[in-house]
Amino acid sequence: MKILSVNAGSSSLKFQMYEMPEEKKLISGVFERIGMDNSFYTIKFNGEKIQKEKDLKNHKEAFSILIDELKEYKVVEDLSEIKGVGHRVVQGGDYFDKSVVIDKEVKEKIKEFSCLAPLHNPAALIGIEASETVIPGAVNVAVFDTAFHQTMPIENYLYALPYEWASKYKIRRYGAHGTSHKYVSARMNEILGRTNTKLITCHIGNGASISAIKDGKCINTSMGLTPNAGLIMGTRCGDIDATIVTYMIKNYNMTAEEIENVMNKESGYLGISELSSDSRDIEDGIAKGNDKCILAQKMYVKRVVDYIAKYYVELGGCDAIVFTAGLGENSISTRREILDSLEVLGVKIDEKANNVRGEEKLITLPSSKIAAYIIPTDEELMISRDTYNLI
Numbered sequence: 223m224k225i226l227s228v229n230a231g232s233s234s235l236k237f238q239m240y241e242m243p244e245e246k247k248l249i250s251g252v253f254e255r256i257g258m259d260n261s262f263y264t265i266k267f268n269g270e271k272i273q274k275e276k277d278l279k280n281h282k283e284a285f286s287i288l289i290d291e292l293k294e295y296k297v298v299e300d301l302s303e304i305k306g307v308g309h310r311v312v313q314g315g316d317y318f319d320k321s322v323v324i325d326k327e328v329k330e331k332i333k334e335f336s337c338l339a340p341l342h343n344p345a346a347l348i349g350i351e352a353s354e355t356v357i358p359g360a361v362n363v364a365v366f367d368t369a370f371h372q373t374m375p376i377e378n379y380l381y382a383l384p385y386e387w388a389s390k391y392k393i394r395r396y397g398a399h400g401t402s403h404k405y406v407s408a409r410m411n412e413i414l415g416r417t418n419t420k421l422i423t424c425h426i427g428n429g430a431s432i433s434a435i436k437d438g439k440c441i442n443t444s445m446g447l448t449p450n451a452g453l454i455m456g457t458r459c460g461d462i463d464a465t466i467v468t469y470m471i472k473n474y475n476m477t478a479e480e481i482e483n484v485m486n487k488e489s490g491y492l493g494i495s496e497l498s499s500d501s502r503d504i505e506d507g508i509a510k511g512n513d514k515c516i517l518a519q520k521m522y523v524k525r526v527v528d529y530i531a532k533y534y535v536e537l538g539g540c541d542a543i544v545f546t547a548g549l550g551e552n553s554i555s556t557r558r559e560i561l562d563s564l565e566v567l568g569v570k571i572d573e574k575a576n577n578v579r580g581e582e583k584l585i586t587l588p589s590s591k592i593a594a595y596i597i598p599t600d601e602e603l604m605i606s607r608d609t610y611n612l613i
């Protein structure tokens with residue numbers, strides 16, 4: 223059965239098609255700069271990558287071209303072969319605790335939660351509607367980034383604000399990257415050969431979050447009401463004293479929008495290093511003795527270690543630490559610095575094993591009290607699995 227997985231952003235649309243249940247990836251690609259000048263798309267098929275320039279007015283048009291390309295590459299001969307389309311939806315609020323088949327009511331709910339993800343949920347809805355029009359015979363499924371975190375106990379998701387803020391304004395921790403944390407924790411359990419495990423999963427990419435997972439269920443995660451909580455990220459600050467916001471408004475006449483922009487787009491690695499949001503540039507800066515890059519990296523690693531220590535205590539121990547996403551899979555030095563800082567917990571890195579990028583691998587020594595693994599994430603496959611299972 224052919225399943226398409228779709229991740230619609232405000233100006234982009236990523237897709238992958240799988241043959242299920244074999245989980246065979248047939249084709250993938252990304253449409254970029256939708257609705258803007260110089261739009262283009264890239265297709266990956268049979269190990270080849272082809273880029274085409276094309277005026278893409280909207281997501282529906284991108285969808286139609288996607289279908290044409292599927293036919294062109296003979297991935298499908300007839301549209302009726304596509305039985306399901308799985309859509310990544312960032313915010314499912316406190317309503318969705320699992321993936322669901324999309325109907326009118328589900329779309330209303332996704333719209334309702336747009337206030338919590340104003341850039342992402344409307345884009346997902348556009349993707350869903352484009353799919354409904356272009357592939358009318360397929361079942362559409364919504365896979366929520368927040369759903370995996372719905373098992374957190376109330377003491378972990380509530381903020382110490384007036385209780386009414388949670389019930390009336392929906393202010394609480396929702397978390398994000400749930401599809402990735404679910405995928406890598408399931409894979410980790412597969413490797414360990416059991417499900418009664420205590421895992422700490424570090425999804426550290428441009429956006430970064432960390433979760434504590436007990437017996438396959440999330441009990442805590444670092445992102446909050448929004449993805450700008452917890453870890454230091456490429457351009458996001460993560461945890462700060464919330465009063466900084468009102469302080470800047472009162473004393474420096476900044477507007478809420480300006481502060482939000484700084485905290486989301488000009489902070490993190492970029493803000494501290496004053497150089498780049500990309501850890502590769504930070505690593506280059508460190509090699510050249512750039513003090514601000516050295517500081518940014520120190521702060522970045524320290525924040526991850528603080529969370530691992532906190533979750534280690536909360537889980538009552540830990541069987542494995544999992545690294546995934548851009549830095550987690552590729553930054554040898556970031557992984558090393560994090561694991562070295564955990565020596566006090568009995569963590570012993572295997573330097574040679576750690577010297578890899580993008581490979582599933584055990585990177586601690588047999589004598590290490592906690593194992594650490596690199597597990598490349600695959601959110602698209604997770605979306606396809608959920609879609610297949612619901613169909």
Ligand code: ADP
Pocket residue numbers: 426427428429430456499500501502547548549552553554579
């Ligand atoms: P996103 O949150 O946008 O999905 P990714 O998970 O793709 O981000 O991570 C992108 C980030 O991963 C880059 O900005 C960079 O910091 C880091 N990264 C990617 N490749 C490498 C590498 N080879 N070495 C170090 N860091 C890397």
